[in-house]
Amino acid sequence: MVAGPDFGPAPDRGHRSRQTEVPMGSPVGKSSAWRNWAGNETVRSVRLARPRDAEEISALVGTAIRDGHQIRAIGSSHSMSAIGRPDPGSVQVRLDRCADLVALDGGSGLVTVRGGMTMRRLNRLLAEAGLALTNQGDVDEVTIAGAISTGTHGTGSRFGGLCTQVRALEVVLGDGSVVTCSRGERPELFAAARLGLGAVGVVTSVTLQAVPLFALQVQEGPMRLDEVLDTYDDLVDQTDHLRFSWFPHTTTALVRRGQRRPLDDGLAPLPRLRCWVDDELVSNTLFGALMTTGRRMPAAVRPIAHVSARASGSRTFRDLSYRVFTSHRRVRFKEMEYALPRADLAATLRELVYAMGSADVRAVFPVEVRCAAADEIPISTAYGRDTAYIAVHVDHRGAHGDYFGLAEKIMLSVGGRPHWGKLHSLDAATLRGLYPRFDDFLAVRDAADPTGVFANAYLDRVLGSPACATNAR
Structure with missing residues (x-):
């Protein structure tokens, strides 16, 4: 196995995910522990605030400035990077009480919600109004503010990530002011805050452009990996929403093709029993057992991978888009994801397959x-x-570490960019070379939060500290 870079601290097994609220008006509250969804980021002592609106968040910022501590907004704690991890002495701001529907216009398709609303609730509200998001990721437990702040995306060669559907934002800045921004109002702030890592302010409301409710016709089944890679451009050009998963140590990929369909075509969802067997029994219960076996018995990893590949059967169904886009995952994992030029996909994945075999990397997860x-x-x-x-x-x-380090080196060789909410080892010096407008973003960040009241160790690593904050700390 090759040596990998440092991807962050190991989980602290002794503390559960619990937090104690900071009373409104008090800068100090009782402390307890926090951990993220994957359990790889933990804090033994964190103070928690649960504001109800932008005004209460503004007051928290004012208190933080006065007392010289930081605040860190958090959504569902689903990010695997340390982006949501509060530094010692800071206050973690959870937005679950700031989660209401503000406005929904069925005619224009514009919907405004508070930043703490989950994607699951948003999808249901939109569907009730005959609307849908045009594309989204597969986890619906996350909050809308957290999802856009970390660059959550779905799949589809003609569709952008969730941030591209944002039309306006309300943000609490580093001086406590509450501002709105859009393409026509504070456009520089809007450009940065649509995917701002929580570094330019706390996003308290989001206006999105929805589309008429639609269905997805899904065809899912196994293909040989070489065939998928040889025809990848044709597959993505002919499919609205294409994704595939390769089972390591095998030649098999599971390909899912989703085509957009009007509701007039009707729905043909999977039977309830088939859905339970495929998505709950096989994908969660049995797969979780295989993960545990592979972790405890490394020699079993390759046979397990072949069993998993053979279990991937074919199926066809048609259902509402948000039910297809999202999935329920009970098997917890750590993940690293890199974005690379589409033209480099086939060669890069082939190199990864070869390198994993050469380095004897044993992986069960597709x-x-x-x-x-x-x-x-x-x-x-x-x-x-x-x-x-x-x-x-x-x-x-x-x-x-070894596996992710190997994959990261390969993907960086083609200019890959790491997902902000998932594990990676890069710092600001490297990231600046990957983003042509990196310094434009920093200029907005420095103006919006010059003292670093929204910073934490992760942001200091990937963005660098604001100059004023560096001098003040």
Whole structure:
């Protein structure tokens, strides 16, 4: 196995995910522990605030400035990077009480919600109004503010990430002021805050452009990996929403093709029993057992991979888009995902397959591949280029450094950009070379939060500290 870079601290097994609220008006509250969804980021002592609106968040910022501490907004804690991890002495701001529907216009398709609303609730509200998001990621437990702030994306060569659907934002800045921004109002702030890592302010409301509710016709089945890679451009050009997963140590990929269909075509969802067997019994219960076996018995990894590949059967169904886009995952994992030029996808994945075999990397989790259209958002992973995503995973209790380090080196060789909410080892010096508008983003960050009240160790690593904050600390 090759040596990998440092991808962050190991999980602290002794503390559960619990937090104690900071009373409004009090800068100090009781402390407890926090951990993220994967369990690889933990804090033994964190103070928590649960504001109800932008005014209460503004007051928290004022208190932080006065008392010289930082605040860090958090959504669902689903990010695997340390982006949501509060530094010692800071206050973690959870937005679950700031989660209401503000406005929904069925005619224009514009919907405004508070930043703490989950994607699951948003999808249901939109569907009730005959609307849908045009594209989204597969986890619906995340909050809308957290999802856009970390660059959450779905798949589809003609569709951008979630941030491209944002039309306006309300943001609490580093001086406590509450501002709105859009393409026509504070356009520089809007460009940065649409995918701002929480570094330019706390996003308290989001206005999105929805589309008429639609269905997705899905065809899913196994193909040989070489065939998928040889025909990849044709597959993505002929499919609205294409994704595939390669089972390591095999030649098999599971390909899912989703075509957009009007509701007039009707729905043909999977039977309830088939859905339970495929998505709950096989994908969660049995797959979780296989993960545990592979972690405890490394010699069983290759046979397990072949069993998993053979279990991937074919199926066809048609259902509402948000039900197809999203999935329920009970098997916890750690993940690294890189965005690379779409033209480099086939060669890069083939190199990864070869390198994993040469280095004797044993992985049970499938390697997932998605795609997205180019966009103009400064630190979006799809900025300025049609993009393919390669994601590698390990069991949340398993070692990942060697495997992720190997994959990262390969993907960096073609200008890959890491997903901000997932594991990677890069710092600001390297990231600046990957993003043509990196310094434009920093200029907005420095103006919006000159003292670094929204910073944490992760942001200091990937962005560098604001100059005023560096002098003040």
